[in-house]
Amino acid sequence: ASMYTEIQREHPDSRNILTHPDYIDGNPDLIKPKKLLNPVKASKSHQELHRELLMNHKRGLGVESKPELQRVLEHRRRNQLFRQKKEEEEAKKLQSPFEKELLKRHQRLDQLEKEQEKEEDHAPEFIKVKENLRRTSTVTGEEKAA
Numbered sequence: 001a002s003m004y005t006e007i008q009r010e011h012p013d014s015r016n017i018l019t020h021p022d023y024i025d026g027n028p029d030l031i032k033p034k035k036l037l038n039p040v041k042a043s044k045s046h047q048e049l050h051r052e053l054l055m056n057h058k059r060g061l062g063v064e065s066k067p068e069l070q071r072v073l074e075h076r077r078r079n080q081l082f083r084q085k086k087e088e089e090e091a092k093k094l095q096s097p098f099e100k101e102l103l104k105r106h107q108r109l110d111q112l113e114k115e116q117e118k119e120e121d122h123a124p125e126f127i128k129v130k131e132n133l134r135r136t137s138t139v140t141g142e143e144k145a146a
Contacts, residue, residue, distance in 0.1 A: 040046055066074075095103075120128070
């Protein structure tokens with residue numbers, strides 16, 4: 001009862017029939033469209049990469065296999081990072097309780113200074129100017145007294 005089933009009944013080979021474009025009339029005056037070039041595939045770098053991949057595939061080399069130099073450099077970087085982490089852990093272990101306490105106090109002082117800077121940044125401009133005036137007036141007053 002649908003249109004599709006009626007077409008199938010009339011033309012049993014309708015699956016093999018392709019739609020033909022309108023411009024194949026044999027009229028030489030018509031300009032026939034050309035397929036557009038893909039700019040990515042047309043680029044030299046893409047062609048070289050594709051050629052290299054084909055050669056590697058023919059040789060049996062995997063895409064994920066890396067050149068020897070790159071593998072050696074990555075191995076060295078990994079070892080260097082591992083050694084650095086080990087040295088840092090050893091340095092932490094060698095710290096005396098006194099050094100640890102000094103470090104904690106230093107971190108607390110830094111945190112307090114940051115909080116004070118944040119509070120000062122949020123204060124209005126006239127309060128900052130007033131505090132600066134008080135500092136200069138107290139310094140000049142002390143200098144006069146001395």
